[in-house]
Amino acid sequence: MKCLSVSHLFSWTRILICILVLGYMVPVNAQSSSTEDFTAMPYRYRVKKGKTVKIRALPDVNNGKKIGTVSYPDLIYVENDSVYTGSGYNWVPVSGGGYIVVDYLDKIDNPYYVDQSQPHPTVNVARTHSITKWVLLALCVGFFIVLLCTNKPLKENWRGRMGEPDANGMVRLFMFNKQPYMIVIWLSLLIASSILASLATLLGVGGVVFVLLWIIKILLIILVWVGIIMCVIGIIATLCGVFPAIILAIIGGIVWYYDDSLESFGESCVDTGLSFFNEVNMLSFTYDLFTQYWSTALYIILFPLALFVAFAVLALLFAGSIMFIEKCITMYYNMKYPCPVCHEPSEPAIYLSKGNPLPVRLRPGLYGLFRIKHPVTGEQMATMYFNGRDKLPRKCPHCGNVINAKVxxxxxxxxxxxxxxxxxxxxxxxxxxxxxxxxxxxxxxxxxxxxxxxxxxxxxxxxxxxxxxxxxxxxxxxxxxxxxxxxxxxxxxxxxxxxxxxxxxxxxxxxxxxxxxxxxxxxxxxxxxxxxxxxxxxxxxxxxxxxxxxxxxxxxxxxxxxxxxxxxxxxxxxxxxxxxxxxxxxxxxxxxxxxxxxxxxxxxxxxxxxxxxxxxxxxxxxxxxxxxxxxxxxxxxxxxxxxxxxxxxxxxxxxxxxxxxx
CATH class of the missing domain: 3.40.50.300 (P-loop containing nucleotide triphosphate hydrolases)
Known part of the structure; x- marks a missing residue:
């Protein structure tokens, strides 16, 4: 009887322990209902690491009834960012009802939030996680450097950025050559290609990680169910006299006890993946980039092109202006540039540099404003009378006589x-x-x-x-x-x-x-x-x-x-x-x-x-x-x-x- 009594005592003790374990392992779900629409809530908080916080019906420690608890890394969604004061604490309203002390929470953006007041709701690119932005920027820079070093047309245009000799061997001013314009266009294409390649790479890597996160979530769910099964089997086996099974029951009970935390961790993993795809999505993110920054990008592309065109127009206007001024002055002073031999007008004369004729007219224009470089001798030849053109030897176009006379x-x-x-x-x-x-x-x-x-x-x-x-x-x-x-x-x-x-x-x-x-x-x-x-x-x-x-x-x-x-x-x-x-x-x-x-x-x-x-x-x-x-x-x-x-x-x-x- 004594032994039986001891055996019965151990049996009842095991039953009591299992009941207590089961009682403590009943999960408290502090998360908001899964049926809540998170896209309508602009704010959310995450419980600080190592903290467990109570949710109360009122923002008051004494009068507010406890309706739940949350712990790290649980997320709390709120409809507004209003802060209430009570019992010496700052409280924020929780979606679905209740208040929680904000001092134990970290405020983070809700990537799911969509502003329904906008005609076409879009994700705010500026709210993208900083790490994502830096990763995206690093990828863009890397791809841009690679494309920059491997693009042959860009290299060719860069080598000829100051112009290439034409059929006469003359080099035009840079704004009258196609190379500067092609450089801007190619750089714009490389930047756009770098952004698209970075988004595609980020999306591809993110997709693989997202699949792994889902696998982790599924494994955690399986682990919870396995723990529950282990706990139940361990209890039954222990009641049946298989005392080593108590270890199996304890391990399963521990897993069962932390099932909310495990599931929350799995949810946070998937939530991170969803957040990533919501913030960095090739279609939506590219669309957002285009809608928010298309005008800026267009200005950046068109500004140098417009600047080059403006330089060209201003150069032509300036050339025309100084030629007109010189023409007025020469008419005022009766300067007709006659040849001393045939007395015919020597202009437009054929100007010489060390006996080599200049293949174009010596005047302000495409090849220079105040001076033009001779393609053979390299001499910088003045284009206007007022800066020394009359000091240059020239050949009369009528009689071929070489003129050295000043005007x-x-x-x-x-x-x-x-x-x-x-x-x-x-x-x-x-x-x-x-x-x-x-x-x-x-x-x-x-x-x-x-x-x-x-x-x-x-x-x-x-x-x-x-x-x-x-x-x-x-x-x-x-x-x-x-x-x-x-x-x-x-x-x-x-x-x-x-x-x-x-x-x-x-x-x-x-x-x-x-x-x-x-x-x-x-x-x-x-x-x-x-x-x-x-x-x-x-x-x-x-x-x-x-x-x-x-x-x-x-x-x-x-x-x-x-x-x-x-x-x-x-x-x-x-x-x-x-x-x-x-x-x-x-x-x-x-x-x-x-x-x-x-x-x-x-x-x-x-x-x-x-x-x-x-x-x-x-x-x-x-x-x-x-x-x-x-x-x-x-x-x-x-x-x-x-x-x-x-x-x-x-x-x-x-x-x-x-x-x-x-």
Whole structure:
């Protein structure tokens, strides 16, 4: 009986222990009902690690009835973020009823929440978990670097980002090349591809992890059921006398006791996976990125493209503006860039660098604004007159002559007359006297050696020692001078025309193109070369002529003066130069030969009277005075000293007529 009593005592003890174990293992589900709509609740909390918190009907420790408990890692969903104070604690309302102390909770975002007030509810990309964002960013950077290093078109465009030589070997400014635009487009495509590849990778890895999390949840559920079965079998076996089965019952009871925690852990695993797929989903996340940041991305892509286009437009506008300004200035200063040989406009000229022609026009544009790089020599060639273009050698497009002359405000006068009237001699004497009296006058470009020697002789001695060579028949000679001053210098064209061009046989309009720009004419009269037989000569001049030269009738074979007057007028009009804008200077040469005896060579009125009465040119000069802007009379000698030659009054008068200040 004693043994039986002991056996019965142990049996009843085992039954009591199992009942107590079963009583303690009854689960308390503190989670909200699974039927609750979590997408309508913007907030949720997670119980802090190691904490167990009671849910009460009221926010009061004393008066609030306990309706449940929660522990880590349980989640609490709330409909609003209002905080209530009671019994010295801060409380938040729990979905489904009740209040819980917020001090034991960690606030986290609810990824399931959808704002129903929006017409098209979307997930807020900015609320994505920070770790997810950093992982996504790292993947994007990694993919971008890989694509950047392996993209051949991008590398090719980058190498030619500053432009590639065209058919002429010239390189355009970067904004006029396709490479910068293609670089921006390719970078945009690489960034978009990196984002898509990162999302796909993240989704693929997340899918594998999500499956593993589901497997963990299923295994935990199986573990709970196995624990329950083990506990039940262990209790039954123990009651039947298999005492070792108590261990099985205890292990199963422990598993059964923590079934809520195990299931909660499994749910949290799946919840994490669901949260991941809700926050990082290829379709929704990409859609959200596009809807929230499409305008920003578009601005980022279009800004450099628009900037390049703006640079190109501004460059063209600036080039057009400075060319227009230079054109206005050149028109104001009468700068027509004539060739010193053919007198045709030398622009657009063919500019040279060490003898190599520039294959494009030298002006602001696609290849440069202020300077253009020569494709052969590498010389930076100025595109504008104001920054040194006139210092460059250039080839005339009409005659092919290489021009080294600088440009300036152009002034033109010419010496004309019958053959052998001393035009060339007077030209050199005038230039020599100007250079002798004014140090700011110099030759613009290279001149022929005989001309330079003749002028230098005048500069040094003030007179000629020998007669200079005459201008070749049917030719004209143009000597260009630079008259320096502050600002734009003068470019003075002194034109010496062969007398044969003013005869019936020698008249040729094409050989004197510069007449379109002539502002003043010096017409030379030489009694030794003129036909005076048709003139009504005065007694004094006639007596001198017959005494020094011969009978008047013997001059009939010479050229007639009135024909030269007509030829001069016809040439000017043929070139579009109105005689009413041209000044006429009638100059009697070789005054030292005595044919002007009794006439004061420095008194213009006496010279005019001599021309009209003694030379019998009253009618001709009357016509000239009505045709030209002004008519002046001079008497000079190219071989007399300066104080007697009257050269200085002549050239100063001409300079005043063409508005050139020495």
């Amino acid at each position: 300036g405000e152009e002034k033109h006068f010419t010496l004309v007359g019958l053959p052998e009237s001393g035009k060339s001699t007077l030209v050199y004497r005038i230039i020599g006297e100007m250079m002798r009296a004014h140090s700011n006058v110099e030759f613009t470009d290279e001149v022929e050696l005989p001309i330079r020697r003749a002028v230098e002789e005048v500069v040094k001695t003030g007179k000629f020692g020998s007669v200079v060579e005459k201008t070749a028949v049917r030719r004209r000679r143009s000597i260009q001078l630079t008259v320096h001053r502050t600002g734009v210098p003068y470019r003075l064209f002194v034109n010496d025309v062969a007398g044969e061009l003013f005869t019936k046989a020698g008249m040729n309009y094409d050989s004197v193109p510069f007449f379109k720009d002539i502002q003043s004419v010096i017409f030379l009269y030489d009694p030794f070369t003129a036909n005076v037989s048709t003139q009504d000569l005065g007694s004094n001049f006639k007596a001198w002529y017959e005494s020094e030269i011969g009978p008047v009738k013997d001059s009939s074979y010479r050229e007639e003066l009135d024909e030269a007057f007509v030829a001069l007028k016809n040439i000017l009009e043929n070139k579009g130069n109105k005689t009413s804008k041209v000044h006429f200077n009638f100059v009697l040469v070789k005054k030292d030969t005595g044919y002007m005896k009794g006439v004061n060579a420095q008194d213009e009125s006496q010279i005019k009277q001599f021309v009209q009465q003694e030379l019998g040119l009253a009618a001709e000069m009357s016509n000239i005075e009505s045709d030209y802007a002004s008519v002046n009379y001079y008497a000079v000698s190219a071989f007399e000293p300066l104080d007697k030659s009257n050269i200085e009054p002549l050239y100063k008068g001409v300079m005043n007529q063409i508005n050139l200040k020495l």
